Amino acid sequence: MFPAAAQAIVFDVVGTLVEPAPAVAEAYRAAALRHGIDHDVADIDRRFRAAWRRQEALDAAAVPPFATSGGRERERWRAIVADVFDAAPQRDTIFDDLWVHFGRPDAWRPIPAGRDLVRAARDAGLTVALASNFDERLFEIAPLIEPLSWADHVFASSELGWRKPAVEFFRTVERRLGRSPTELVLVGDDPELDIAAGRRAGWHVLPIG
Numbered sequence: 001m002f003p004a005a006a007q008a009i010v011f012d013v014v015g016t017l018v019e020p021a022p023a024v025a026e027a028y029r030a031a032a033l034r035h036g037i038d039h040d041v042a043d044i045d046r047r048f049r050a051a052w053r054r055q056e057a058l059d060a061a062a063v064p065p066f067a068t069s070g071g072r073e074r075e076r077w078r079a080i081v082a083d084v085f086d087a088a089p090q091r092d093t094i095f096d097d098l099w100v101h102f103g104r105p106d107a108w109r110p111i112p113a114g115r116d117l118v119r120a121a122r123d124a125g126l127t128v129a130l131a132s133n134f135d136e137r138l139f140e141i142a143p144l145i146e147p148l149s150w151a152d153h154v155f156a157s158s159e160l161g162w163r164k165p166a167v168e169f170f171r172t173v174e175r176r177l178g179r180s181p182t183e184l185v186l187v188g189d190d191p192e193l194d195i196a197a198g199r200r201a202g203w204h205v206l207p208i209g
């Protein structure tokens, strides 16, 4: 299942090992309703995707591209919420609610195929790491959700200083694990951020989802 040279299996988190439950657009709708805004869930979903792409484009155009920090990650989500709710006056309180919501373990549920792969990696005696574009909230929730809690190492972009697909993201993880690219496998659901980027960094890759 894993390449013979593999020493550590590095998992993307969202969409690979866990997914939001309820879905993102449902959680946004519920938070907005608490503040008196009633938006159609399909409309929220469409606006969320556009807002997310806008923030990715900003990071791609930055110098250097895809550098990040705790402040930048919080600003990303604040801007996305403002875009989704069209700069409504309640946007900052809705954002605060959602920031707390997605930082809670019960906002996430395990994805069985990902959980099976983590188990297989552990059974094979391989090091297991998480490497996510999620921010430092990941450190709080990872110990509380299976299979995230089975990982030996947790890396979050805001703390590494780089987001996927930056090659620096991968190089920093290599240094932290003390491994070379050919000893590492990236398992992920995103064709560009995980699979293409992992390949460019010289890692083995395993698409999932």
Ligand SMILES: [Mg+2]
Pocket (backbone or CB within 6 Å): 012, 013, 014, 015, 016, 188, 189, 190
């Ligand atoms: Mg993902």
